[in-house]
Amino acid sequence: MTSTTRANRKRTEIVLPAYTHVSGRLCIYCGQISDTKDHVPAVSTVWAYGTEYFAKLRIPLVAYPACRECNSTLGNRSTRFDLKSRAIHLYEKYRKKYCSLLQQPEWEVDEIDALDYSLASYIERAELLRSWIERRLRFMEEIYEL
Secondary structure, X not given: OOHHHHHHHHHHHHHHHHOEEOOOOEOOOOOOEOOEEEEEOOHHHHHHHOHHHHHHOOOOOEEEEEOHHHHXXXXXXXXXXXXXXXXXXXXXXXXXXXXXXXXXXXXXXXXXXXXXXXXXXXXXXXXXXXHHHHHHHHHHHHHHOO
């Protein structure tokens, strides 16, 4: 283990107890299964400024359940500390990221059946991905009133 890794772990051990952990199995942003925690503000930011800085500004330290994509999309440089503005940021990012997929026309079953296997498989996979993205975006729209 490198000294950098040890230093990061030490920082995390010092800062993490200051966070209030919100429990849950679903991502707070998109409703998918959560497999990470989104620390708001980021642990690195809290380490740099100190917990007293955020207490003075009345910014609570909270760890929300999040899916890996939402957590990595938000990153550790975000200056958005409230849940709704973070969700709006994600919503806009996903609309832009998946724009071409969301604009593709829907295929009828008989149209897909007329195609060869590889093209039909590709289109079916794209349809599944689009429905998954649409569910995530719809969740954000309903929960955060977007």
